Amino acid sequence: MGTNKKSVSSGSTKILGLSAFYHDSAAALIVDGRIVAAAQEERFSRKKHDHHFPSKAVAWCLREAGLSPVDLDYVGFYDKPLAKFDRLIETYAAFWPASFKSYLRALPLWVRSKLHVQREMERALGGEYRGRFVFADHHESHAASAFFPSPYEEAAILTLDGVGEWSTTTLGHGSGNRVRLTHEIRFPHSLGLLYSAFTYYTGFRVNSGEYKVMGLAPYGEPRFKDLILQHLIHVRDDGSFWMDQSYFNYCAGMTMTSEKFHRLFGAPPRDSESLVTQREMDLAASVQVVCEDVMLRSARRLHALTRSKNLVMAGGVALNCVGNGKILREGPFDNIWIQPAAGDAGGALGVAQLIWHHVLSEPRTVGAGDSLHGSLLGPSYTNTEIRSFLDSTGAKYHALDQEDDLLGRVSDLLAAEKVVGWVQDRMEFGPRALGARSIIGDPRSTKMQQVMNLKIKFRESFRPFAPSVLREWNTEYFDMPEHADSPYMLIVAPVKEAKRVARSAEQMKGLVGIEKLNVPRSVVPSITHVDFSARVQTVTPEANGRYYRLIKKFFERTGCPILVNTSFNIRGEPIVCTPHDAYRCFMGTHMDALVLENTLLLKEEQPEAALFDAEAYKKSFSLD
Amino acid sequence: MAALTKVILVLLYPLLVLGRLLNLLLGRDPLRLREPRGKSCWIERGPEPSPTSYFSAASELEGRNHGGFGRLATIVLSWVARLLAPARRSTSKDFLAAADRDQDIPDEVYTLW
Numbered sequence: 001m002g003t004n005k006k007s008v009s010s011g012s013t014k015i016l017g018l019s020a021f022y023h024d025s026a027a028a029l030i031v032d033g034r035i036v037a038a039a040q041e042e043r044f045s046r047k048k049h050d051h052h053f054p055s056k057a058v059a060w061c062l063r064e065a066g067l068s069p070v071d072l073d074y075v076g077f078y079d080k081p082l083a084k085f086d087r088l089i090e091t092y093a094a095f096w097p098a099s100f101k102s103y104l105r106a107l108p109l110w111v112r113s114k115l116h117v118q119r120e121m122e123r124a125l126g127g128e129y130r131g132r133f134v135f136a137d138h139h140e141s142h143a144a145s146a147f148f149p150s151p152y153e154e155a156a157i158l159t160l161d162g163v164g165e166w167s168t169t170t171l172g173h174g175s176g177n178r179v180r181l182t183h184e185i186r187f188p189h190s191l192g193l194l195y196s197a198f199t200y201y202t203g204f205r206v207n208s209g210e211y212k213v214m215g216l217a218p219y220g221e222p223r224f225k226d227l228i229l230q231h232l233i234h235v236r237d238d239g240s241f242w243m244d245q246s247y248f249n250y251c252a253g254m255t256m257t258s259e260k261f262h263r264l265f266g267a268p269p270r271d272s273e274s275l276v277t278q279r280e281m282d283l284a285a286s287v288q289v290v291c292e293d294v295m296l297r298s299a300r301r302l303h304a305l306t307r308s309k310n311l312v313m314a315g316g317v318a319l320n321c322v323g324n325g326k327i328l329r330e331g332p333f334d335n336i337w338i339q340p341a342a343g344d345a346g347g348a349l350g351v352a353q354l355i356w357h358h359v360l361s362e363p364r365t366v367g368a369g370d371s372l373h374g375s376l377l378g379p380s381y382t383n384t385e386i387r388s389f390l391d392s393t394g395a396k397y398h399a400l401d402q403e404d405d406l407l408g409r410v411s412d413l414l415a416a417e418k419v420v421g422w423v424q425d426r427m428e429f430g431p432r433a434l435g436a437r438s439i440i441g442d443p444r445s446t447k448m449q450q451v452m453n454l455k456i457k458f459r460e461s462f463r464p465f466a467p468s469v470l471r472e473w474n475t476e477y478f479d480m481p482e483h484a485d486s487p488y489m490l491i492v493a494p495v496k497e498a499k500r501v502a503r504s505a506e507q508m509k510g511l512v513g514i515e516k517l518n519v520p521r522s523v524v525p526s527i528t529h530v531d532f533s534a535r536v537q538t539v540t541p542e543a544n545g546r547y548y549r550l551i552k553k554f555f556e557r558t559g560c561p562i563l564v565n566t567s568f569n570i571r572g573e574p575i576v577c578t579p580h581d582a583y584r585c586f587m588g589t590h591m592d593a594l595v596l597e598n599t600l601l602l603k604e605e606q607p608e609a610a611l612f613d614a615e616a617y618k619k620s621f622s623l624d
Numbered sequence: 625m626a627a628l629t630k631v632i633l634v635l636l637y638p639l640l641v642l643g644r645l646l647n648l649l650l651g652r653d654p655l656r657l658r659e660p661r662g663k664s665c666w667i668e669r670g671p672e673p674s675p676t677s678y679f680s681a682a683s684e685l686e687g688r689n690h691g692g693f694g695r696l697a698t699i700v701l702s703w704v705a706r707l708l709a710p711a712r713r714s715t716s717k718d719f720l721a722a723a724d725r726d727q728d729i730p731d732e733v734y735t736l737w
Contacts, residue, residue: 206732240665
C-alpha cells in the first residue's frame with residue numbers, strides 16, 4: 001500500500017480531523033489546507049459503521065503522509081461533547097420520571113467516558129500528540145464539509161441529519177473562507193429521526209436501513225402521508241416543522257416509536273425477519289414524500305434568505321438522493337453540490353477544514369472543480385503488491401499491463417452479461433462506490449438486477465442499482481438540467497421518456513409491490529427503478545480516469561454509455577479496501593471476474609480449493 | 625467503580641425533577657414539547673463562534689439560549705465525572721472507551737446519546 005505517499009515538509013501545518021463514538025468513525029488529514037487522506041474506520045476494521053475510535057484510519061492517514069502523531073499541529077473532533085450532554089440532561093428532565101431507564105443506561109457511559117473524549121483521543125494517539133484539541137459544533141462540521149471543498153466561492157448551506165448536539169437541521173451561508181449557520185431546528189424535532197422512526201417501524205436497522213426505505217418507496221403508494229402530516233409532524237410553509245413527541249419514544253425510551261404511533265398505524269413494528277409487504281412499501285412511500293416536501297421547502301426558505309444561486313448540503317438526510325433530485329429539478333438553486341461523505345464520517349473532514357479556515361484564518365482558493373479529487377482519498381495498491389498477494393494465495397490471473405487490452409477484455413466480459421469486481425486507484429471516502437471499489441455490469445441486461453442482488457450482494461431483491469454514465473451522455477438518458485452533475489451518485493433523476501419501454505407504465509398499473517420488477521421498463525432495465533428513476537453517477541475523465549475510459553470502451557463495443565455500478569461488498573459487509581478483501585469477496589460470491597488494477601482474474605480459472613463457501617461468507621457479516 | 629457510578633447517578637436522578645419543575649415555573653420549554661405558535665419554527669442562531677471557542681468541548685451556540693437548567697446540571701455532573709474518570713495513563717480494562725457499551729443498547733437510541 002502507499003503509491004500516493006506525499007512528503008510533507010516540517011514547516012507545513014498538519015491537521016487531523018476525527019469523527020468517532022457514534023457511527024461511521026473516520027479520520028481525515030489536511031496539510032496546508034490540502035486534503036491528503038480521508039477514510040472510514042469500517043474499511044480497515046471490517047465492521048460496518050464502526051463507531052470506535054478510528055485508530056486504523058488515523059494510522060493509515062498518517063502513514064500516507066509520512067507523519068506520526070507528534071508531527072500533528074492540531075487534532076479536531078467533529079462535535080462538542082458538553083453541549084450534547086447538556087441536551088441529554090434537559091431531555092431526561094423534561095421526560096422525568098419516564099426517562100429513568102434510559103438515563104441509567106446512558107449516564108454511566110457519559111460520566112465514565114464520553115465526558116473525557118479528549119483523554120480518549122490522547123490515549124488513542126499513543127500519548128504522542130502534544131498539540132491542542134479542537135472541538136466544533138456537529139452541524140458546523142457538516143456545513144464546513146459541504147462548503148469548503150465545493151466548487152463555489154459562495155453558497156447557501158443546508159445541513160440535515162438526525163441530531164448533533166441540539167441542532168437537527170440548519171440553514172446558513174458560506175463565502176470565501178467562512179461558513180455561518182443562521183437558523184436551526186432543534187432536537188427532538190428532526191427530519192432524520194422521523195425517517196429513522198419509519199426505518200425502525202418498517203423493520204429495518206436504523207442508521208443503515210434508511211437507504212432501503214428510500215429504495216422501497218417507489219413500490220408503494222403514499223397513502224399514510226396525511227396521517228403523518230396531521231399527527232406526527234406539522235410542517236410550516238418555510239420548511240420548518242414541529243413533531244409531536246407523544247408518538248415517539250427516542251427521548252426517554254429504548255425504541256424509536258411509541259405505542260401511540262403503533263396504534264395510529266394499526267400495528268406494531270415489522271419483525272425484521274418477516275416478509276416486506278405492501279404496507280411497508282406504502283409507509284416508505286409516505287415518509288419519503290413528507291421528507292422530500294420538507295427538504296424542498298427548506299431549500300426555498302434558504303434561497304429566500306441568501307439569494308445565492310448555489311446550494312451545498314451535508315448531514316445524513318443529504319444522502320436522500322431522491323430528495324436531492326427534487327431540489328435540483330424543482331428548487332430555486334441553479335447549482336447543487338453535496339458532500340459525498342454526507343453522514344458523520346464527513347464531519348472529520350469538516351472539522352479539519354474549520355481549523356484551517358476559521359481557527360487559523362487561512363484563505364480558501366476555489367478551482368474549476370471541487371477539491372475532493374472525486375472523493376478518491378483512501379488507500380491504493382500497486383500492481384507489484386497485488387500480484388505478490390495473488391501469488392501467495394495461488395490465484396490464477398492475467399497481467400494486462402496495456403490498458404487497452406485490459407479495458408477490451410473487461411468490456412467483452414461485461415457485454416457478455418458477466419459481473420465484474422473492479423478495484424482501481426484510491427478507495428472512495430463516503431458510503432458510495434464510485435468506480436474505485438465497485439461491482440459493475442451491463443445495464444441492458446434484464447436479469448442483471450436479480451443476479452446482482454441475490455447471487456452477489458445476497459440482499460433483498462427490491463433494492464435498485466445505480467448507473468455510471470459518461471458525463472456527455474447524461475442528459476440523453478436522464479432528465480437532468482444540461483449543466484447539472486452528479487459525480488457522487490447523490491442525485492436521483494427520471495429516465496428520459498425516449499429511453500423507456502412503451503406502455504410499461506400501463507403494464508405496471510395492475511401490479512403490486514415487487515411484481516413491478518418483472519416489467520421491462522427501459523433500454524437500461526437494470527438501473528431503472530419501478531418509478532422510472534435512477535440514482536445517477538456522472539463520470540468524467542478528470543475525476544474518474546480509468547473508470548471513464550472503461551465505460552467509453554464499453555460504449556464503443558455496445559453503443560451503451562452506461563454501466564451498472566454497485567458497491568464492492570455483500571450485505572452487511574463494509575466496502576472492500578485491500579486486494580485481499582476484494583479477492584475474498586470475489587471468491588465468496590458468484591462474481592464472474594475480478595480486476596485489481598492491471599490484473600484480471602476469471603472465476604472459472606480459479607483453483608477449486610480456493611473457492612469460499614458462499615453461505616459461510618455471507619454469514620461472516622451480520623445483517624444490516 | 626461501575627456500581628458506585630450507578631449508585632451516584634440513581635441518587636442524582638430525583639434532582640432532575642427540580643429542573644423540570646423550574647422549567648415549568650418559569651415557562652421554559654427547552655425541547656419545545658408544546659407546539660410553537662407562529663408561521664415558522666426556525667430558531668435564529670447566535671453570531672459566529674469566536675476562534676477561542678473551538679478549543680472548548682462546550683458550545684457557544686448550541687443550546688446556549690434555550691433557557692433550560694441543563695447547563696448547570698452539566699457542570700455538576702462534569703465534576704462528578706471527573707471524580708469517576710479513569711486514570712489518564714490507564715491502559716487496563718478500567719478505561720471504558722466511549723464506544724464500548726452494553727451490547728443490548730439499540731443502535732437507534734445509542735446514536736442519540
